[in-house]
Amino acid sequence: MARTMTGAEIVLTALADQGVEAVFGYPGGAVLPIYDEIFQQEKIRHILVRQEGGALHAAEGYARSTGKVGVCLVTSGPGATNAVTGLADALMDSIPLVCITGQVPTHLIGNDAFQECDTVGITRPCTKHNVLVKNVNDLARILHEAFHIARTGRPGPVVVDIPKDVQFATGNYVGPSNIQHKTYRPKLKPDQPAVRDAVDLIASAKRPVFYTGGGIINSGPKASQLLREFVRLTGYPITSTLMGLGAYPASDKQWLGMLGMHGTYEANLAMHDCDVMINIGARFDDRITGRVDAFSPNSKKIHVDIDPSSINKNIMVDIPIVGDCAYALEDMLRIWKAKAPVLDKAAHKAWWKQIEGWRAKKSLSYKNSKDIIMPQYACQRLYELTKNRDTYITTEVGQHQMWAAQFLHFDEPNHWMTSGGLGTMGYGLPAAIGVQLAHPKSLVIDVAGDASILMNIQECSTAVQYRLPVKVFILNNEYMGMVRQWQQLLHGNRLSESYTEALPDFVKLADAYGWTGMRCEHPADLDDAIQEMINTKGPVIFDCRVAKLANCFPMIPSGKAHNEMLLGENISDEEVEHAISDEGKVLV
Amino acid sequence: MSEPLKQSHYPSPSRSQDVVSRTLSVIVDNEPGVLARVIGLFAGRGYNIESLTVTEVEHEKHLSRITIVTNGTPVVIQQIKTQLERLVPVHRVRDLTEEGGGIERELALVKVAGKGEKRIEALRLAEIFRSKVVDTSTEHFVFEVTGKSSKIETFIQLMSELGLVEVSRTGIAAIGRGAVA
Numbered sequence: 118m119a120r121t122m123t124g125a126e127i128v129l130t131a132l133a134d135q136g137v138e139a140v141f142g143y144p145g146g147a148v149l150p151i152y153d154e155i156f157q158q159e160k161i162r163h164i165l166v167r168q169e170g171g172a173l174h175a176a177e178g179y180a181r182s183t184g185k186v187g188v189c190l191v192t193s194g195p196g197a198t199n200a201v202t203g204l205a206d207a208l209m210d211s212i213p214l215v216c217i218t219g220q221v222p223t224h225l226i227g228n229d230a231f232q233e234c235d236t237v238g239i240t241r242p243c244t245k246h247n248v249l250v251k252n253v254n255d256l257a258r259i260l261h262e263a264f265h266i267a268r269t270g271r272p273g274p275v276v277v278d279i280p281k282d283v284q285f286a287t288g289n290y291v292g293p294s295n296i297q298h299k300t301y302r303p304k305l306k307p308d309q310p311a312v313r314d315a316v317d318l319i320a321s322a323k324r325p326v327f328y329t330g331g332g333i334i335n336s337g338p339k340a341s342q343l344l345r346e347f348v349r350l351t352g353y354p355i356t357s358t359l360m361g362l363g364a365y366p367a368s369d370k371q372w373l374g375m376l377g378m379h380g381t382y383e384a385n386l387a388m389h390d391c392d393v394m395i396n397i398g399a400r401f402d403d404r405i406t407g408r409v410d411a412f413s414p415n416s417k418k419i420h421v422d423i424d425p426s427s428i429n430k431n432i433m434v435d436i437p438i439v440g441d442c443a444y445a446l447e448d449m450l451r452i453w454k455a456k457a458p459v460l461d462k463a464a465h466k467a468w469w470k471q472i473e474g475w476r477a478k479k480s481l482s483y484k485n486s487k488d489i490i491m492p493q494y495a496c497q498r499l500y501e502l503t504k505n506r507d508t509y510i511t512t513e514v515g516q517h518q519m520w521a522a523q524f525l526h527f528d529e530p531n532h533w534m535t536s537g538g539l540g541t542m543g544y545g546l547p548a549a550i551g552v553q554l555a556h557p558k559s560l561v562i563d564v565a566g567d568a569s570i571l572m573n574i575q576e577c578s579t580a581v582q583y584r585l586p587v588k589v590f591i592l593n594n595e596y597m598g599m600v601r602q603w604q605q606l607l608h609g610n611r612l613s614e615s616y617t618e619a620l621p622d623f624v625k626l627a628d629a630y631g632w633t634g635m636r637c638e639h640p641a642d643l644d645d646a647i648q649e650m651i652n653t654k655g656p657v658i659f660d661c662r663v664a665k666l667a668n669c670f671p672m673i674p675s676g677k678a679h680n681e682m683l684l685g686e687n688i689s690d691e692e693v694e695h696a697i698s699d700e701g702k703v704l705v
Numbered sequence: 706m707s708e709p710l711k712q713s714h715y716p717s718p719s720r721s722q723d724v725v726s727r728t729l730s731v732i733v734d735n736e737p738g739v740l741a742r743v744i745g746l747f748a749g750r751g752y753n754i755e756s757l758t759v760t761e762v763e764h765e766k767h768l769s770r771i772t773i774v775t776n777g778t779p780v781v782i783q784q785i786k787t788q789l790e791r792l793v794p795v796h797r798v799r800d801l802t803e804e805g806g807g808i809e810r811e812l813a814l815v816k817v818a819g820k821g822e823k824r825i826e827a828l829r830l831a832e833i834f835r836s837k838v839v840d841t842s843t844e845h846f847v848f849e850v851t852g853k854s855s856k857i858e859t860f861i862q863l864m865s866e867l868g869l870v871e872v873s874r875t876g877i878a879a880i881g882r883g884a885v886a
Contacts, residue, residue, distance in 0.1 A: 266793060300734060426790075428787075
C-alpha cells in the first residue's frame with residue numbers, strides 16, 4: 118500500500134529501507150527540508166563533515182571497508198561542485214556511492230538562481246548514473262534504483278538531484294521491493310564455454326601468473342575466498358594491483374607482491390615472462406602495463422571483468438570473460454575439480470625457480486640509516502607494530518602511498534583504502550573517518566604525506582566531534598615527494614614548486630584541533646613512539662620526520678618495459694637522472 | 706617534436722589500424738538528458754560523429770532510436786559500442802554495418818534560385834532524382850530529395866552549378882534488414 122509523505126520524508130524513509138546507517142553531509146539552503154527530517158528521526162546517523170569533499174571520501178572509506186553503499190548529502194551549487202572530485206574518484210575506483218544533492222526549486226532551474234548549478238550536467242561524466250527528480254511521485258523509485266545501480270554490476274557513484282520544492286511536495290512512497298529497472302541489467306554470470314576454455318588454458322600453462330585487482334574486493338568476501346582456494350589448488354604465483362591488495366594474503370608463499378610502476382621485481386618480471394596471464398578483476402591500467410607494445414609479449418591472456426568495456430580497451434586478450442569475479446571463480450573451480458587436470462610439474466618447478474631468482478634481488482631493499490628515519494623503515498615498523506591488531510589503512514597519494522603499499526602487508530580484503538585511479542591527494546583522512554565510523558573498535562591509520570594531509574585537514578574537527586580515534590601517520594619530508602622524484606628523474610632535478618615552505622607545526626596543529634600531536638625524528642625512538650600512538654585513546658597526528666630526498670623504488674621508468682626496472686639499492690644519482698630517455702619524458 | 710613518441714609510460718598511439726565507418730542504432734529511454742549522455746560520451750572519449758539522428762519511435766514505451774554514423778579503428782568501434790551499453794538508459798546497441806548493412810536513408814531540403822535555362826535544368830534534374838518540389842516562386846524551388854547519402858551528395862553537387870542557395874539534411878536514419886527487429 119502506498120504511503121503518502123513529503124519528499125524529504127521519502128528520502129529518509131528510502132534510506133532507512135535501504136539499510137543505511139550513516140549519511141555523510143553538509144547542510145545548506147537547498148537541502149534544509151531533508152535536514153529537518155534528519156533532526157526528527159533516530160534511525161539514520163548524520164556525520165557532519167567540514168567540507169563536502171570530505172563527505173565523499175568518508176563515504177568512500179565507509180563503503181570500501183564494509184562493502185555497503187556509502188551515502189552523502191550535500192546542498193546545491195557549491196555543495197555539488199565540491200562533491201565532484203569524490204564522485205570522479207569513486208567512478209575510477211568503482212566505489213558504490215549514492216550522493217543526494219539539493220537543487221533550487223524546479224521553477225527556478227535555468228534561471229541562475231542563488232546557489233544554482235547544473236548538477237546533472239556537471240556530474241554526468243563523473244558518475245555511473247545521475248537523475249534530476251522533477252516529480253515527487255518518482256522520488257522513492259529513483260532513490261531505490263540509485264542504490265541498485267550503485268551497488269550492482271561494476272559499482273560506482275550515483276547522484277540524485279532533488280529540487281527544494283520536490284522535497285516539500287507530498288507524494289506516494291514505494292518500498293524497495295518489486296522495483297525493477299527498465300534498462301539496467303548487469304551481466305553477472307559468465308558464459309560457460311569461455312570459462313571452460315580458460316580452465317584448459319590455465320591447466321596447460323608452463324609459466325602462469327594470476328593478476329588480480331579491485332574487482333575481487335568489490336565482488337565481496339566470497340570472491341576472495343574462492344580466489345584463495347583456486348590459486349592454492351593450482352600452486353601458481355599471484356600478484357595484484359594497488360586496488361586489489363588484501364584479496365590474496367600477502368603472507369602466503371605464492372604471493373609475489375604488488376605489480377606495476379612501483380611493484381616488486383618478481384611480480385613485474387613474472388608478468389613479462391609468463392605464458393598464461395589470468396587477469397581477474399583488474400583493468401590493464403597504464404600504471405600496470407607500462408609500454409603496451411612491450412607488455413607481456415609472449416603470453417596468452419584471460420581477462421575476467423564485469424564491465425565489457427574494460428575488455429580489449431588497453432590490452433588485447435585471448436579469452437575474455439564478462440561476469441562477476443565470484444561467479445567466474447566458482448565456475449573455474451568447479452570445472453577444474455571435475456577435470457582434475459594433469460599439470461606440467463617440471464615446468465612449474467622451473468618457473469618458480471626463476472621467480473625465486475628474481476625474488477632474491479630483494480627489490481624493496483633500501484639503505485637504512487641510524488641517524489635519520491628512512492620512510493621505508495617507518496612503514497616497516499608501522500606494519501610490525503600493528504600487524505597483530507585489527508588494523509585498517511588508508512592513504513593519501515604520493516610516495517608514502519607507494520611505500521605503504523610495498524611495506525604494509527594485507528591478509529584480508531577491505532582493509533586497504535586508497536585512491537588508485539584518480540590519485541586524489543586529500544583522500545586519506547576523510548576516508549579514515551568513514552572507516553572508523555564503520556569499525557569503531559578497530560585501529561584506523563591514515564598513512565599520509567605532509568603535502569596531501571593539508572588538502573583535507575579540516576576534517577580533523579569531524580573526527581573530534583564524533584569521537585573517532587583515527588591516527589594520521591605523516592611521512593614528513595617537507596616535499597611533495599613523488600613530484601620531486603619525477604622532477605629529479607625527468608626534469609633535470611629542477612624542483613619547481615615541490616618544496617613545501619611554511620609547513621604548519623603538525624604537533625601544534627593537532628593540539629589546536631583537540632587531537633594528540635606527536636613528533637619523531639630518530640630511528641631509535643620510532644618503535645616507542647608508534648606504540649604510544651597506538652595506545653593513545655583519541656585521534657593522533659604523528660609527525661614522522663623522514664629522509665627528505667628518498668626515492669620510491671623499484672620503479673619502471675617511463676618508456677621502459679617491465680623487465681627494465683630500476684632497483685633502489687646501490688643506484689647512483691647519475692643513473693637515476695639518465696634512466697628515462699628524452700622521448701619517455703614527454704607523456705609521463 | 707617531429708618523430709612519433711614511442712616511449713612513454715602512457716600507452717603510445719603507435720598501433721595503426723585502418724579506420725572504418727559504422728552505422729549504430731541505439732535504442733534508449735526517451736528521458737531528459739539521454740542525448741546529452743550519448744553525445745557527452747563521444748565528446749569525452751574523443752570518438753567521432755559523422756551523422757546523428759534521434760527521435761521517439763515508440764510513444765507508449767517512450768523509446769527513442771538514435772542513429773549514429775561514426776568512424777574509428779575496430780578497437781575504438783568496439784569501445785564505442787561497449788561504452789554506449791554502459792549508459793543506464795540504453796536498451797541496446799546494434800551495429801547495422803557489422804550485421805550486413807542496414808537500409809540507410811537521408812532526406813534533404815535543397816533551395817535553388819535562378820531564372821531561365823538553369824531553372825528548367827534544375828527541375829529536369831530533380832525529376833531524374835525523383836525529388837519533389839515543396840516550395841516555389843518564379844525565382845526559386847525548394848526540392849525534397851530522399852535516398853542514400855551518396856545520392857543526396859550528387860544531387861547537391863549538380864545543383865551547385867544551377868543556383869544552389871542552401872541545404873538542410875536530416876542525417877542518416879537506418880534500420881536492419883529482415884523480418885525481425
